[in-house]
Amino acid sequence: MAWSRRSFLLAAGAAASLPVRANGRAEELLADVVGHTLKPRPAGGLDIHHIATGRGDSTLISGPDGSSLMIDAGASYTASPPALALRPSTDRRPGEWIGRYARRRLNEVGSSELDVFLVTHQHPDHLGDVGPETPQAPGGAYRLTGVTDVDAIVPIRRLIDRGYPDYAAPVHSTAPFQANYEAFVRARHAAGRADERFRAGALNQLRRDGAAAFADFSIRNLAVNGEVWTGQGETARATFPSIAGLVAQDVPEENVWSAAFRLSYGDFDYFAAGDLTSSTFDGALPWRDVETAAARASGPVEVAVTPHHGMFDATGADMARALAPRTWIVPAWHAVHPSLSTLDRLFNPRLYPGPRDVFATGLDPATAAASPWLMDRLASRAGHVVVRVAPGGQSYRVVVTDNADEGDRVTAIFGPFVSAHSSWDAARPRQPQPAAASH
Numbered sequence: 001m002a003w004s005r006r007s008f009l010l011a012a013g014a015a016a017s018l019p020v021r022a023n024g025r026a027e028e029l030l031a032d033v034v035g036h037t038l039k040p041r042p043a044g045g046l047d048i049h050h051i052a053t054g055r056g057d058s059t060l061i062s063g064p065d066g067s068s069l070m071i072d073a074g075a076s077y078t079a080s081p082p083a084l085a086l087r088p089s090t091d092r093r094p095g096e097w098i099g100r101y102a103r104r105r106l107n108e109v110g111s112s113e114l115d116v117f118l119v120t121h122q123h124p125d126h127l128g129d130v131g132p133e134t135p136q137a138p139g140g141a142y143r144l145t146g147v148t149d150v151d152a153i154v155p156i157r158r159l160i161d162r163g164y165p166d167y168a169a170p171v172h173s174t175a176p177f178q179a180n181y182e183a184f185v186r187a188r189h190a191a192g193r194a195d196e197r198f199r200a201g202a203l204n205q206l207r208r209d210g211a212a213a214f215a216d217f218s219i220r221n222l223a224v225n226g227e228v229w230t231g232q233g234e235t236a237r238a239t240f241p242s243i244a245g246l247v248a249q250d251v252p253e254e255n256v257w258s259a260a261f262r263l264s265y266g267d268f269d270y271f272a273a274g275d276l277t278s279s280t281f282d283g284a285l286p287w288r289d290v291e292t293a294a295a296r297a298s299g300p301v302e303v304a305v306t307p308h309h310g311m312f313d314a315t316g317a318d319m320a321r322a323l324a325p326r327t328w329i330v331p332a333w334h335a336v337h338p339s340l341s342t343l344d345r346l347f348n349p350r351l352y353p354g355p356r357d358v359f360a361t362g363l364d365p366a367t368a369a370a371s372p373w374l375m376d377r378l379a380s381r382a383g384h385v386v387v388r389v390a391p392g393g394q395s396y397r398v399v400v401t402d403n404a405d406e407g408d409r410v411t412a413i414f415g416p417f418v419s420a421h422s423s424w425d426a427a428r429p430r431q432p433q434p435a436a437a438s439h
């Protein structure tokens, strides 16, 4: 954590004593410069790219071991406005822009494939919508959108989602985008490609197969399908009641089944949870708040993504307290992202002490105009948000790049922030706390 005075001083010290690399160049010489192209990931560094197309979520993680993990490839076809304009332009589909972004990063490590792809849940702004204009893939088994567009550009070695192989829970959806995704999975299966279901509690299911190096780089699966990691080994507990016993209106919808995970590299921790929500319908259905349970299973982190795009029903107070991040990232693609209530909470110093920065991957002009007293406090409101963790994980920067074209031009740099956990943080248990406290 990097928000105490002590941590600030540590950050200042870190900036003054950047390690000298084997080739004799100080790391500072390799650091990004505003107006220049984003530098390649340094050896042993960890990059987390929040790709801003204005059409849904997509995150690319370039691990210190050279591995690649993509989470989601949204391609919402909601009209603009209220959705944001497609970036860089309407010349290509959102999934094509995402695939090309990934290809630029993979080229830097001499790879042409994504090691792992996680679909957090099955909504268009996370896996790709289907409309009359959506083209067929070569062979015609499915259409090209979102994740399938990405796979056509940078083939996905191992695909992980919350529903494989039957996609039956809570009910088998027949929505066109869902049917298209399942057709894609069937085609992969027929071709002998690897698909798996995300397992709550699993350690390193999301890491590249056979990756033995960088033991201090790990990814813990926190929650999926209403199951949450217990903190004991790889076990998980169910938080949902029997779905069969619920009246139809209480059956949780797709967002609440989202996959959540914590990535750790040395002292650096990162939390992401798809579209999990904290809403209990004002206390009526307390078990629906999987978001807080996942955050408590995680414990404090340096960087957190606001679940459900920072909407009013997510990033609850207890969840924010449990994570207490220095850096929040809002993956926005609609005029309701982020909601005023959520943004007000992110800035609330009474939830946890210390400064914090909030980065949005986009902001509708009307949203900015309606609430300048909050929106003007955003650290950035346009462009890809890249978290660049130094080799070993001791510190990180946040680099914003222009999404008006594919030049990856740096527009702003924040940090370095030190990942060392503060005394306040050290006093808190890193183990999960009982989720029942808020239920």
Ligand SMILES: [Zn+2]
Pocket (backbone or CB within 6 Å): 123, 125, 126, 275, 308, 309
């Ligand atoms: Zn979403």
